[in-house]
Every structure is written in structure tokens, then in C-alpha cells.
Amino acid sequence: MDQPLSSTAQAKKAKKRRKESSLWWMYLPSVLLVLLFIVYPFLDGIRISLTNWNGFSQVYDYVGFEQYKRMFADPDTWLVVKNTLLYGIGSTVLQNIIGLGYALLLNHHLKVRTLTRTIIYLPVIISPLVMGYIWYFFFAYQGGALNDIYNWLGLDPVNALGNPDVNPYIIVFVNTFQFVGVAMIIYLAGLQSISKEYYEAANIDGASSWSKFKNITLPLLAPAITINVVINIIGGLKLFDVIVSLTNGGPGNASQSMSTFMYSLYFARQDAGYAATQGVLMAVIILVLSLAALFYLKRKEVEA
Amino acid sequence: MNQVSKRAKWYLTAVALVITLLHLIPYYILLTTAFKRAGDFSSKWLFPDYFSLENFTNAWEQANLSNAFMNTFVITFFAAAMLILFGSLAAYALARRQTRLNKYVYMLFVAVMVIPPLTALVPLYQLVVDVGLMNTRLVAVLNNVAAFLPLTIFLYAGFIRSTVPKELEEAAKMDGASTIGIFFRVVFPLLKPITATVLILSCVYIWNDYQFAIFFLQDSDMHTLTVALASFFGQNTSQLGLVGAAALIASLPMVFLFLFLQRFFIEGLAAGSVKG
Numbered sequence: 001m002d003q004p005l006s007s008t009a010q011a012k013k014a015k016k017r018r019k020e021s022s023l024w025w026m027y028l029p030s031v032l033l034v035l036l037f038i039v040y041p042f043l044d045g046i047r048i049s050l051t052n053w054n055g056f057s058q059v060y061d062y063v064g065f066e067q068y069k070r071m072f073a074d075p076d077t078w079l080v081v082k083n084t085l086l087y088g089i090g091s092t093v094l095q096n097i098i099g100l101g102y103a104l105l106l107n108h109h110l111k112v113r114t115l116t117r118t119i120i121y122l123p124v125i126i127s128p129l130v131m132g133y134i135w136y137f138f139f140a141y142q143g144g145a146l147n148d149i150y151n152w153l154g155l156d157p158v159n160a161l162g163n164p165d166v167n168p169y170i171i172v173f174v175n176t177f178q179f180v181g182v183a184m185i186i187y188l189a190g191l192q193s194i195s196k197e198y199y200e201a202a203n204i205d206g207a208s209s210w211s212k213f214k215n216i217t218l219p220l221l222a223p224a225i226t227i228n229v230v231i232n233i234i235g236g237l238k239l240f241d242v243i244v245s246l247t248n249g250g251p252g253n254a255s256q257s258m259s260t261f262m263y264s265l266y267f268a269r270q271d272a273g274y275a276a277t278q279g280v281l282m283a284v285i286i287l288v289l290s291l292a293a294l295f296y297l298k299r300k301e302v303e304a
Numbered sequence: 305m306n307q308v309s310k311r312a313k314w315y316l317t318a319v320a321l322v323i324t325l326l327h328l329i330p331y332y333i334l335l336t337t338a339f340k341r342a343g344d345f346s347s348k349w350l351f352p353d354y355f356s357l358e359n360f361t362n363a364w365e366q367a368n369l370s371n372a373f374m375n376t377f378v379i380t381f382f383a384a385a386m387l388i389l390f391g392s393l394a395a396y397a398l399a400r401r402q403t404r405l406n407k408y409v410y411m412l413f414v415a416v417m418v419i420p421p422l423t424a425l426v427p428l429y430q431l432v433v434d435v436g437l438m439n440t441r442l443v444a445v446l447n448n449v450a451a452f453l454p455l456t457i458f459l460y461a462g463f464i465r466s467t468v469p470k471e472l473e474e475a476a477k478m479d480g481a482s483t484i485g486i487f488f489r490v491v492f493p494l495l496k497p498i499t500a501t502v503l504i505l506s507c508v509y510i511w512n513d514y515q516f517a518i519f520f521l522q523d524s525d526m527h528t529l530t531v532a533l534a535s536f537f538g539q540n541t542s543q544l545g546l547v548g549a550a551a552l553i554a555s556l557p558m559v560f561l562f563l564f565l566q567r568f569f570i571e572g573l574a575a576g577s578v579k580g
Contacts, residue, residue: 021403022397024405024406024409026397027393027398027409029393030390030391031412034416038419039412039419040427044424045423045426045427102323106320108316112320116323122327122331125512125558125562128514130512130530130551130554131330134333134334134548135330142542145333145347148349151347234420237420240422244514262426266425266429276427279422279424279425282422283419291418
């Protein structure tokens with residue numbers, strides 16, 4: 001502004017500046033906690049990934065990108081990444097399809113709606129570790145409920161949790177069972193925000209159920225789809241508890257996710273530098289996939 | 305949604321009931337498992353023909369669940385209280401004062417939300433050892449607060465911007481109230497709905513936390529319910545009844561809370577997700 005300010009305007013501006021103090025003391029404790037427990041460890045993890053530290057010794061060396069070379073040459077890395085992607089993407093696909101199906105069903109004003117919604121949502125509030133144990137009782141080789149059925153049918157019992165070809169899928173199934181309620185609730189909220197007028201107009205045009213679903217419901221659910229996909233991808237990629245209780249990552253490393261693999265590298269093998277390197281890879285994978293999904297779906301939302 | 309005939313509604317109700325029954329299977333198996341005495345190898349699909357709380361009393365003592373309950377309760381209570389206090393204070397400043405500093409600080413909180421906490425396990429563990437907080441309830445409280453603060457601030461800030469009228473604060477200011485007085489007397493009571501959401505989301509999360517508790521609370525006196533349960537399972541892999549009873553005990557408080565406050569859980573989630 002070129003014009004000199006009148007004294008009252010100046011006073012006003014000064015007052016405004018005074019009023020616009022940042023009140024920084026109000027968020028100081030929050031900033032300190034987040035810096036200390038999240039930002040600092042995250043950055044320090046990158047530093048440790050460049051060392052050969054064993055997790056307790058005072059002495060260690062910076063080894064440059066040796067741990068990264070080791071990681072990319074390690075066949076376990078690729079097995080674990082493959083599992084992690086299966087957990088992340090598999091659970092996301094299943095939770096969204098089934099969650100949307102449940103939401104469409106419950107969007108009809110059925111008498112059993114509250115009951116069904118409650119039961120489907122219930123596992124969300126139970127610890128994933130406990131949920132893993134509950135399903136362990138179902139799938140356990142000895143005394144599991146599944147083998148009781150096999151027994152009645154005169155079939156040999158199966159060791160589903162000990163079979164590396166099967167158990168990653170059981171983990172996807174249990175994770176889906178546990179969190180499908182979240183997707184369902186978010187889709188239900190989305191469905192209820194769609195105005196009935198669209199459907200009435202489509203009915204006048206004689207549109208089929210499928211075309212109404214494809215042309216009205218899906219596009220208008222786009223924001224709900226975005227939220228669900230991003231939440232589920234992040235949740236599935238960092239899966240930990242349920243694996244511990246169902247298979248403990250085994251047999252061998254067969255059902256290990258990046259989280260559980262990192263844990264065993266650090267605590268069981270004292271390979272802290274390498275564990276930190278795996279941590280960096282995990283952060284990169286989660287960031288890239290969740291942001292890619294977010295941007296892709298946001299663009300779709302605009303087009304829709 | 306489009307109208308469906310009465311007949312179709314019956315079919316849909318039947319489908320909903322079948323789905324409900326399928327979703328009840330694991331709890332049913334949990335119950336039959338937990339009520340069977342050691343040595344009873346009958347089918348998991350059948351309840352025992354006797355009534356025994358043997359597993360529950362044994363699990364309570366052997367897994368030291370009373371101690372674990374106390375630890376979990378204390379950690380959840382203090383972490384939730386700190387989250388609400390720190391989170392609402394921070395969100396108020398960030399939502400109401402759009403200074404350049406505050407914009408950066410808000411961006412920091414949003415950015416931190418995408419960092420997966422577990423990826424920083426190694427340095428975080430080392431940090432906790434260095435400051436001498438290993439095996440203390442305090443570290444579990446602080447870590448849970450830090451992990452949940454960004455989302456809490458995000459939810460509070462959104463609520464303050466969209467729902468809390470500035471006029472009330474300005475009127476209080478005219479009357480000479482201090483900023484902190486305005487916050488606690490005028491603003492905070494208006495935040496009740498979002499406080500309920502934050503409380504529910506964070507309590508479930510902290511009560512059920514395993515992945516941090518297992519790192520920082522390895523001393524058995526400090527075990528929370530999940531850690532106690534995992535180590536109990538390690539010692540009793542062949543005694544599923546005991547583990548089932550312990551799992552049931554550990555989950556009941558949250559299940560009751562959910563059944564009584566169901567509306568808040570579900571509305572809170574829907575509100576949180578739409579704003580998120």
C-alpha cells in the first residue's frame with residue numbers, strides 16, 4: 001500500500017496484529033510430542049539404515065548403502081514385500097466389495113438392520129491380536145473348529161495355518177472380517193447422502209437397476225470409495241497384530257509382513273541397521289501406494 | 305433407494321440374517337472354547353454339557369489379568385485425557401489464528417499422519433531406552449498420545465472451523481475474559497460431539513494397542529492386556545480354553561462400551577470419515 005495510513009487505521013492494524021498472535025503455547029506440547037516420538041525417530045531411522053548397528057553396542061560403523069544392497073539381494077525381502085502387498089491390496093479389494101455389498105443391503109430399511117450392522121461392526125472394537133486368537137480356534141490344526149467339520153465329513157484334518165500356500169490368504173480373510181464394518185459404515189453414510197431425486201428421475205427414464213447403480217450410486221459414492229481405499233491400504237500394509245496371533249509370521253518367514261519381519265530382525269536377530277533399512281522401505285511403499293491411490297481416486301472424483 | 309416389493313424385502317431380510325449368523329461364528333467358537341475344561345476335546349461346535357468357570361478363574365490368576373487390567377486402564381485413561389486436552393488446545397489455536405507459523409505447524413500435523421509409526425521402530429526403541437522410560441506406563445501414554453494427536457487435532461480443527469461460532473468468543477473477549485478462560489468456558493463445552501468421537505476412537509485404539517506395548521512394556525509387571533494375552537498364549541498353546549477365557553475377559557469392557565454407546569461409535573466414525 002502506497003498511501004500513508006491514517007493514525008486510526010494504523011492503530012487498527014496494530015490491534016489486528018496483536019490479536020493475530022499465534023497462541024503458540026497452546027500447541028507447544030503437541031508439537032513437542034510429535035517431534036520427539038514421530039518425526040525424530042523417523043529421521044533417525046534413515047540414519048541408522050546407513051549403519052551396521054546391532055541394536056545395543058556403543059560402536060558401529062557407517063556403511064553407506066550396504067544395507068540397501070543387502071536388502072535388495074535378500075530373497076526374504078521380496079517374499080515379505082509380496083505378502084505385505086497381498087495383505088494391503090487383498091484386504092482393500094475384499095473390504096470394499098463386501099463392505100459396499102453390505103451397505104447396499106442395509107440401506108433398505110430392513111427390520112434386522114441395526115442387529116446386522118452391530119454384529120458386522122463388532123470386531124472393529126476388538127483388539128486385532130484377540131481377533132487373531134479367535135480365528136486361531138477356528139483354523140487350528142489340533143482341536144480347531146474347521147477340522148471338526150472335516151472330521152464329520154470323514155476327511156483328513158488340514159493344517160491351514162501351517163501351510164505357507166494358504167495362510168497368507170487366511171490372514172487377508174481375518175483382516176477383512178475384522179474391518180469390513182468400517183467400510184460398510186462409511187458406505188452407508190455415503191448412500192444416505194445421495195438424494196432420492198436422482199433415482200426417481202432414473203425410474204421415469206426406465207433405467208435398469210444396474211444402470212442406476214453404475215451411473216448414480218457409484219459416481220456419487222466416489223468420496224466414500226476414496227476414504228475407504230486409502231484407510232484400508234494403509235491398514236493392510238502395516239498389518240502386525242493379527243499375523244502375530246495367527247501364524248507368528250511362519251512357517252519360516254512364509255506369512256511375515258514387513259512389520260513383523262522388521263520386528264524379528266531387530267529383537268530376534270539384533271540386526272538393527274538392517275531392520276531400520278526395512279523400515280525405510282516399508283515407509284516408502286506405504287507412502288507411495290497410499291498417495292497414488294489418493295491422487296488417482298481424487299482425480300476420478302472430479303471426473304465423476 | 306428404490307422401492308422394493310414386500311416379497312423382495314423378505315428375501316433381503318433373510319440374506320441379512322444369514323450374514324449376521326456367519327459373522328457370529330467366531331464368537332460362538334470363542335464361547336464354546338472358553339467354557340470347556342482342560343482335557344475336554346469335544347467338538348468346538350458344541351457347548352459342554354456342564355457349566356464351569358474354571359478357565360476364567362485360572363486365566364485371571366495365571367495370566368495376572370488383574371494387573372494387566374490396571375495397566376491398560378491407567379494407560380488408556382491418561383492417554384485419552386492428554387489427547388483431549390492437548391489436541392483441543394492445539395486445534396483451537398491452529399483453527400482460529402491463521403498466522404504463517406500456524407499454517408506450517410498445521411501442515412506438520414497433517415504430514416505426520418502419513419508416516420507409518422512402526423517404520424521408525426528401531427530409533428524409537430533406542431530413544432525410549434536412552435531417556436530411561438523403558439517399562440514405564442508413562443512411555444506407553446506418551447507414545448499413544450503422539451501417535452493419535454495428529455488425527456485428533458485434524459478432527460478438532462475441522463469441527464471448530466465449521467461449527468463453533470466466533471461471535472461467542474468475541475463477546476467473551478469484550479467482557480475481558482482471557483484466551484485460556486474463553487477456551488475452557490466458552491469453546492470447550494461446544495466441542496462435546498467431537499470430543500465424544502475422539503474419546504471413542506482413541507480409547508479403542510489405545511486399549512487394543514499391541515504393537516507398541518510389546519516393544520516398551522516387556523517387564524511382566526507392566527504388561528497391558530494384549531501383551532499379557534500374547535505371552536499367556538505362548539505358554540498355553542495346547543490349552544485353548546484358557547486362552548479363550550483370557551481373550552474374552554480382555555475384550556469385554558470395550559464390547560460393553562460399544563453396545564451401550566453404539567450410536568456414538570458409528571456416528572463418530574461416519575462423521576470423522578466424511579470430514580477426513
